Amino acid sequence: MNSLRRWLRARMQSARRFRRxxxxxxxxxxxxxxxxxxxxxxxxxxxxxxxxxEPAPHGERIRMDELDAIATANVITQATFxxxxxxIVGRYRCPAGAGAGVAACVSASTAPAAGDAAAPTPxxxxxxxxxxxxxxxxxxxxxxxxxxxxxxRVTVDPQTGKAQLRMLTTFVLPLLILASxxxxxxxxxxxxxxxxxxxxxxxxxxxxxxxxxxxxxVTFEHVAGAEHxxxxxxxxxxxxxxxxxxxxxxxxxxxxxxxxxxPGCGKTLLxxxxxxxxxxxFFSVAxxxxxxxxxxxxxxxxxxxxxxVRAAAPAIVFIDELDAAGRRRGSGGxxxxxxxxxxxxxxxxxxMDGFDASAxxxxxxxxxxxxxxxxxxxxxxxxxxxxxxxxxxxxGRREILRLHALQRRLGGDVDFELLARRTPGFSxxxxxxxxxxxxxxxxxxxxxxxxxxxxxEGIERxxxxxxxxxxxxxxxxxxxxxAHEAGHAIVTASLGRADDVHRxxxxxxxxxxxxxxxxxxxxxxxxxxxxxxxxxxxxxxxxAEEMTTGEPxxxxxxxxxxxxxxxxxxxxxxxxSGSLGRPRxxxxxxxxxxxxxxxxxxxxxxxxxxxxxxxREHLAxxxxxxxxxxxxxxxxxxxxxxxxxxxxxxxxxxxxxxxxGVEASAMPPPxxxxxxx
Numbered sequence: 001m002n003s004l005r006r007w008l009r010a011r012m013q014s015a016r017r018f019r020r021x022x023x024x025x026x027x028x029x030x031x032x033x034x035x036x037x038x039x040x041x042x043x044x045x046x047x048x049x050x051x052x053x054e055p056a057p058h059g060e061r062i063r064m065d066e067l068d069a070i071a072t073a074n075v076i077t078q079a080t081f082x083x084x085x086x087x088i089v090g091r092y093r094c095p096a097g098a099g100a101g102v103a104a105c106v107s108a109s110t111a112p113a114a115g116d117a118a119a120p121t122p123x124x125x126x127x128x129x130x131x132x133x134x135x136x137x138x139x140x141x142x143x144x145x146x147x148x149x150x151x152x153r154v155t156v157d158p159q160t161g162k163a164q165l166r167m168l169t170t171f172v173l174p175l176l177i178l179a180s181x182x183x184x185x186x187x188x189x190x191x192x193x194x195x196x197x198x199x200x201x202x203x204x205x206x207x208x209x210x211x212x213x214x215x216x217x218v219t220f221e222h223v224a225g226a227e228h229x230x231x232x233x234x235x236x237x238x239x240x241x242x243x244x245x246x247x248x249x250x251x252x253x254x255x256x257x258x259x260x261x262x263p264g265c266g267k268t269l270l271x272x273x274x275x276x277x278x279x280x281x282f283f284s285v286a287x288x289x290x291x292x293x294x295x296x297x298x299x300x301x302x303x304x305x306x307x308x309v310r311a312a313a314p315a316i317v318f319i320d321e322l323d324a325a326g327r328r329r330g331s332g333g334x335x336x337x338x339x340x341x342x343x344x345x346x347x348x349x350x351x352m353d354g355f356d357a358s359a360x361x362x363x364x365x366x367x368x369x370x371x372x373x374x375x376x377x378x379x380x381x382x383x384x385x386x387x388x389x390x391x392x393x394x395x396g397r398r399e400i401l402r403l404h405a406l407q408r409r410l411g412g413d414v415d416f417e418l419l420a421r422r423t424p425g426f427s428x429x430x431x432x433x434x435x436x437x438x439x440x441x442x443x444x445x446x447x448x449x450x451x452x453x454x455x456x457e458g459i460e461r462x463x464x465x466x467x468x469x470x471x472x473x474x475x476x477x478x479x480x481x482x483a484h485e486a487g488h489a490i491v492t493a494s495l496g497r498a499d500d501v502h503r504x505x506x507x508x509x510x511x512x513x514x515x516x517x518x519x520x521x522x523x524x525x526x527x528x529x530x531x532x533x534x535x536x537x538x539x540x541x542x543x544a545e546e547m548t549t550g551e552p553x554x555x556x557x558x559x560x561x562x563x564x565x566x567x568x569x570x571x572x573x574x575x576x577s578g579s580l581g582r583p584r585x586x587x588x589x590x591x592x593x594x595x596x597x598x599x600x601x602x603x604x605x606x607x608x609x610x611x612x613x614x615x616r617e618h619l620a621x622x623x624x625x626x627x628x629x630x631x632x633x634x635x636x637x638x639x640x641x642x643x644x645x646x647x648x649x650x651x652x653x654x655x656x657x658x659x660x661g662v663e664a665s666a667m668p669p670p671x672x673x674x675x676x677x
Contacts, residue, residue: 028187035184042177049169053162055085059128066102067131067143071150073106077126079147081140084159084166086133088143090152093124102129218272224403225396225428226266229259232387233274236362240278240314243360254384256352256363258322260370261389264429267366270389271318274364281315283308287324290344298325298344306351314360322365328374345374352382391427394420400428404435411451418452421519422459422502434458460517465510473513480549481506482644483637484556485514487544487630488537490637492518493659494629495533501659503651506644513555517651528576531566535622536629538563543626544637567618572611580610633662 062070070076070092079090098108105127134140147154220230239246239253246253259267268284275282285305290298309315319325329342352363365383367373377383392400398420405414423431435450438458442450473481489504503517526534542556568586575582585603603611630637640658643650650658 032184032187035180035187039177039180039184042173042180046169046173046177049165049173053084053166053169055082055087058087058089058130060101060130062102062129062131064131064134064139064143067129068146069106070102071146071152074150075105076147076150076152078153079144079155081133081144081154081156082159083157084162087130088133089128089130090147091126091128094127096123096125218269218276220273220277222403223266223269223273224399225392226270226389227396229266229270229387229389230273232385233257233270234277236274237277240280240316240360240362243314254362255381256365256383257385257387258370258378258383259364259366259387259389260368261366262368262391262427264427265389265391266428267389268318268320269428271316271364271366274362275316275318278314278316280360281312282318283312283315284318284320287319287321287326290325290348291341298341299347302344302347302351309361315362317361317363319363319365322367322377323369323372326365326367326373326377328372345377349376349382391425394424397423397426397431400431401435404432408435408439409449411449413452414450414455415452419455419459422456422517424519426462430462434462437461460509460515463517464512464515467507467509476549478506478645479641480545480553481514481555482641483544483548484541484553485516486637486640486644487540487542487547487626488516489640489655489659490544490633490662491537491540491626491629492516493662494633494664495536496664501655503649504640504644504655505649505651507648512558528570528574531570531574531576532618532622532625535563535566535618536626538566539619539623540626540630543623544630547627547630547634548637548641563619563622564615567615567622568611570618571614577614579614580607585611636661 067076067088075094076090076092079088081088092105094105095108098105134143144154220234223230236253236257243253259270261267271284272282283305290301305317309317325341325344325348327341327345329345363383370378370386378386398416401416401419405416423434426434434455435458438450438454441454441457442448445454447454485504485506489501492501497518500519501516502519503515505517506514509515538559541559542552545552545556571577571580572585575584585607636659640650643658
């Protein structure tokens, strides 16, 4: 009975919420139509007013000297000075039959005076003229005097009606049009969820709310490879669906859940799935939307967001990239404590403390930089639960690939287990990109299904980019690339990982001229011997180049950069140095970002020198070891180089056959270095 009562109450609340939403939409639609009609009417009135202000033509246009000529000839009869039109309009007499123009009229008017006095008086016709005001007031006064002396009737028309119309057109109508336009943009922007509302009302946040029934519902069935995170969120869903169970026993569900993990691992998808399972409104905003250069805007947007959430409770608020607004206070690099970012964070802290746990509101945050978040944001009572959403393991990658494969037509040769082994370190987004690339490749090849070949090529495209086309290389450079990649493969096989090498290629992909694809093992920690093996593999390429061509090349730049970083971590981060001992000498990764002291700032200069010397020694040892392995397997190296020059890509059984004769290499004991006293 209680369950039925709760169900009926929830349905009634949903119905009321739907009615309010529909009434609000109807009001916004009516307001938009009215504003459009007002804007059209104002635009039409503006056009009509501008047309009425245009001076009407009054006969022929004359110049100032022509006006002076007809005044001197005493043929001008009327002159009107129109102030608003800035024109002089009038009439003058011209003998009938005279030609067009003022000059012909003046000549015909003065002709009888030079001839016979008994000649008959000619008939006159009236013509109209106009001319613009002269810019000089002195010239205007002279024209008036000339017209008056010629006997013309001179009047001044102030055109009061046009003056009022011009003022209305110049000031009032443009202001009304601009006000209507901004009101229309504001109404349309707020109803459509675009950014125009934020431009007009800075303190309001865009409506990032996904309402039920509007889009495809995302549930936990759409999530794979994150079972631990899904289990944590099921409790949140249960709280949103059955809050009475928690109130009856006196338990409080978590106010906030903070998801921590690298990009592309499904944090946003998990938040949407949580809202979809609970069937509650979902508010999604980005942390950067709270940050604004105007003081107080971020805090106002936080208040606006939580006001909407309280009105729609129970609901879920998802704040993506939380570190943009929740960065640790006092880390602004000496910019002062009254920072806009800090005000935004303070308001967020207050709002998360301001609602009761029984209000049915859960805040979900996501970040890949938890080390820079403010400690007050992470304490219990705000973000109570921290869920790590890491890169999936092999089983997780297999399930993610199967999930994305449901939307594609796959061939029978697709092996998800093999694909999961070939994609160590891939995130969910990268796996989705690989499957999509495979589908595009199948379409390009004219196939109806996606096969294993397309899936493997899709993985290679995500890792290294598409194959380069139209890049012709010479025989010398081709052999150098083949020697470099063959060196990596031979040393990897010699260290007991021949089965892990599944492809060697000298084809250009992206910015790389060649590649060696291996199945990297997955482990939570790495030993010192494994690090030394990794250094030997990285420096095997440059060692093979020197052995076969006599000198290194710039193609080993990426290998040297990665090897130097690993060797420095071995010495100064992992405490594996023979002479410096166990202290961690490198600072934390976030120190430089937070404006604190950079790495190695607390290390004495002589210690830095010793670190550099030991890094060089590790790299030299790794190169010597790689060269020794290659020298012991010179025949296998030359054979692999020759095959790469011919076939360009070797994989599968052919590659394993080429690496079968490689001799295993024993790990040389590490050199014991005297520790500093």
